[in-house]
Amino acid sequence: MLAPITVLHVEDDSQFAALTRRGLEREAASITVETVADANAAFDRIAADRPDCVVSDYQMPGRNGIEFLTDLRAEYPNLPFILYTSKGSEAVASDAISAGVTDYIQKDATTEQYELLVRRIEQAVARRRAERDYREIFEKVPAGLVVHDPETGAIVDANRHFCERLGYDREEVIGMTVGDFSAGEPPYEAATGRNKIQEAADGEPQRFTWRDQTSDGETFPVEVVLERTTIGGQERVLAFVRDLSGDEPDVTEAP
Template sequence: MVDGGYSLVSRPGTYRVLIVDDSPNICSMTAQFLEELTDIQTTVTETRVTDALDRLEDEDFDAIISDYDMPGMNGLEFLDEVRAQSPDLPFILFTGMGSEDIASEAISRGVSDYLQKRSGIEQYDLLANRTINVIEQAKTQHQLQETLTQLQSLAETFGFAFLTISEDSVICHATPTVEQVFGYEQNELVGESLLMVMPERYHESHLDGIRRYRQERTRHVSWDWIELPGLHADGHEIPLGVTFGEFERNGDQLFTAIVRDLNEWDIKGQLSR
C-alpha cells in the first residue's frame, strides 16, 4: 500500500497475501496451506497489528487475512485503518470469535469476506478458495474501472454523453457532456430515471424491453449502434445515436450508453469536409 491505494502488484499465481494473527502457529498454518492449496507464492505473516500496519506503509499486497480478537487493536479496527488508506484492498476476517453481530459489523465496515475458524484442515481449503476469489474479483473490478475511465475520457473528448444505468433504468453516473446533448447538468440526471431523457411515447416499450432482457438475457435491438429520439431539457426532441454495453459491479448488473447528438455530429462532419 505504498501509494495509499489498491493496485494489483503481482501476476496471476504470484499474489502476495498478508496474514495477521496473534497466534504464530495459526499464522504459520494459514501461510502453509495457502501456498500448498493455491498458486499464491508469497505469504507474509505478522502477529501484531501495529507491525502489519507498518508493513503496509512500505509494501503492496493483493489481500489481507486477519484474525478478530487480537491485543491492542481488533480485526474490525484494523479493517478501518486499512480501508482509510486503501478502500478496495481485499480483506478477509478469519476469526474464532464468530457471531452474527461481528459478521454484520464487518460487512458494514467493508470487509471482503468473513470466515469463522473451525477445527480440521477443511477450513483452510475454504479459506484458500475465498482468498483467490476476492483477489480475482478485485482484479476484475480494477480492470473494469480502468476501461470505464478510458471510455468516459474518449466520450468527453469527442463530445459524447456517457451514462451508466442500473437494471431498474436509473442513471447512476453521467459525464458532464450530458449538458451538451440533453441540456441537463450532470447532477440533475444522476439518480433519475432514464425515462427523463426519452419521449413519453417510448416509455412503455423501453420498460418492457428492460423486463424482457432481465428475464431472457436476449438482446432485441442492436447494441452496437441504434438511432432513436431523445428528449431535451427544454422539451424538444433530438436525434440520437447510441451504443450500449453492460458490466457487473459489486453483484449489480449495470449498463452503459455512449450517446451522440446526430445533429451536432452532422455539423461536425460537414465542417471537417
C-alpha cells in the same frame, strides 16, 4: 497458471501465524504470505507493499478485526479482506458484513481449512482484478458509458467521457435520471427515456437517437444503445452514448 497473490495476514499469535503461512503457501504456489501482529503494523505494510488480500484475526491488541476493517475501508474501499477468526458468532458476522468484509471464515488449523482459505483468497482477488480491468476499459472507451439501475432508471455509474461532455463531476451524475440531462422537448422527454430503459431491462435492446443537454444548457444529438447486463452480480442497463454533434452539417446563412 494463476498470477502471484500477496497476502497480508494480521495475527498476534505468532505460532498460529506461522502455521497459516506454511499451510497457505503449501496449498498454493502462487500465494506469498507476510504476517504482522496488529492493525497499526498492517496499515504500514499495506501502504508500503499493496498486498492483494488481507486476512485478519478478530481479537488483536489495540483495534479488533472489525475496527481494523472499518478503518481500512475508509482508505482502501476495494481491498479484499477476509476475517479469519476463532471468534465465531452471528453478531461478529453481522458486524463484519456491515463493515464491508469480503469473506468470513472460522479458524481451524487443518489441511481442509487451508484449502478453503486458499479458494476464498483466490476468488476474492480474481473478482477484484476483474473489477479493476472492467474499470480500466470503462474509462478508456472513447464514448459515453452509463450504467442505470433497471428499477429506478437512476445512474449508478458513468465514465469520464460522459461526465465531461455533459459538464458534470461523476459525483453529480450518480443518482441522476435520463430526464436530468435530456433536452426536454418531445420526443426527448424523461418518460420516453425511462420507457426505453425499462424495455432494455426487460430484455429488448434499444438503439435510438436522442438529444442530451449539458449543465450549461447546450443540447446536442447522440446515438444511444441500451443493453441489459450484469455488473458486480447485479442486474443493470448499460448505455453506450455516442456524440453525433460532429456529424451534423454546418448550416450557415449566405450573406
